[in-house]
Amino acid sequence: MKRKPQRRVAVIGAGMSLFMRRALETGKELSYYAASQALETAGVRLKEIQAVVMATAPDAFDGVHMKGEWLLDGAGGVRKPYLRAYVGGGSGVFSIISGWTLVASGLFDLVLVVAEEKMSSCQPHPQGAFLTIFDHTIERPLGPNLLWIFSLEQHRYMATYGIRNEDIALVSVKNKRNALDHPVAQVAASLTVKDVLASEVVAWPVHRLMVSPISDGAAAIVLASEDVARRLSDKPIWVQGVGWSLDTSYWGNRDLAYPRYVERAARMAYEMAGISEPRRQIHVAEPYDPFAYKELHHLEGLQLSDKGKAPEDLARGRFERTGELPTCPSGGLMGVGNPIAAAGLMKLCELFWQLRGEAGARQVPGNPERGLAQAWGDLMQVGTVAILGVN
């Protein structure tokens, strides 16, 4: 980071559609539900919005080429400066980063940020679209599927630190249980570690209940500059820091046991937010959890657990909603669902509600003042981080 940005940026509204297996609504309509709700909670009319950021993952999920443009009207972007933000699974958190740059730079005072995914369109399975992220010449002839890279990474993580699958299954248990309190959740459940490990092995060490679902859904937030935020909102939630980083696309050349790209992204965000002791200064976290092990992997990259120690922290209750550092109090992707880009932005909606004390049954105790959301994606190589706080 060359220099700290001068203009402060706040989140003043948030909204979500239902997350579900198969929505009859179009992606535009889902986007509208989330975006109009975010505007309403912010008390802002669409005509006051000066620019729109739209995050949505590969065109091949919705089956609409150039779907950023297709989604334009549902995102409220008609006749406005409009920007599509896209770093694969990291897009949801990258969307607030993109919106933040538009406001922090002084270009705009009010920006609407929307994220959408409609994966149910893609048949017979969205994995068919994911196949092309493997190198066409030296990987696809081997017959890979997307689960390979995650199960390979999980196994390396387990082997490096001596982690048991029981320790990882606990993430599914925690997040699916937390999601029972989320009104838009798709796969909330009350389960035990035994249930998770009794679900079929899809790619050892990954069991079916350690994988987030295929989902349709949208989420949105409204960003404002400091003056505008203070005028429009009694409780603006400030973007204190953002960071992002991509590691090499030769995924086999990376250390699979440790997400260095997440660490780089986090260090950038911590520096901007003036955070020197993240474990003390972050009160609630929404690490990215498309697979159960990823939450733990990411907590270590975020410096919120020691390397290889996140499973122990989880087992002793540190990450429970009432624990020392609640993680995924929303229910995460494992519980709320995983419409890719929308799932990342859902995490920021959750921080907005948590920090305002409006999370209802999901509220973490102790009046949290600062939260962190993180997402990950592209070819397992991008970390995106945003830190929100009450002041």
Next chain:
Amino acid sequence: MRPASDQAPTVPTVLSALDQVEPRVWKGAMPVQFLYTAGAAGERFFQTLKRKGVFVVTRCEECRLTYLPPRIYCERCFADLSETWREVAPVGKVHTHTLVHVDRQGRNAASPTLVAFVRIDGTDGGLVTRLLEIAPADVRIDMPVELVLAPKRRRRGTLDDIIGFRNRR
């Protein structure tokens, strides 16, 4: 770093590597198909067309816009339009037209297709459609046209229920 002006730029050795190898092309596809939904507004549009043979539209009074195809929100002001349904007669005017001589694979079509964008009367929208029962030379901009719909028993609630538009009688 720029090369000195009197020197040819140095070509990195790797760029000549193709001289020594047989370059290869790998064939492949993205093996997916899609199931699209018409959505809340689209479903109502097609079901009404199938049942009653008319178009349903939505209207934003504030922006003075009538949406065809209908939408459940106004794209200008985000007003909720899901309670503003009304029906309009399936008639309109040729806004622009073209004669298409190639098929979707880019091959010459056996017979050219007359295609138009028809603005529907009383709305701010319209449809891309075929023009029927008319010679290409006789089509005029702003010519009034009317909907030709499939027989009721053959309608499926999709765009294929619309066969085209023809000269309004």
Next chain:
Amino acid sequence: MLEYGWDAGVAISRFLDGLKAGKILGVRCNVCGRTVTPPRAFCELDFKPIDAWVELPDTGTINTYSICYITWDMKPLRKPQIPAVIEIDGTTPRAGFLHLIGGVKGSSVESIRKQLRVGMPVRAVWRKPDQREGAITDILHFEPVRGRRR
């Protein structure tokens, strides 16, 4: 459906020629000191052309493996695939690439895990020379090297 023709490119075409001849080729960058395979035309860390091509042995170690019971479209596989990240001997540590493990008996997680572990030495099992076509599948899979400890 759309179909594509993807160019293998400069470095990978040469790598494939190597496979056809039964050799695993890698590249070296003298700035970061890494030796990696599959080869690339430039070092993505130092952003300069690679310095040398090297012939590597066809042995390595398992960085990680998985036992996969489904296809990409969620059809069950009775005989699982065993994808692995293989670190080829002579390359920089943690610079592995994707391939498959074979020569393992049984199909249950338990029986396969008894025969494999992270860090285990493996050797490439090649197609017969007259059947090679200059493809990554000229190596059928890697199989454990018995009786060799590292």
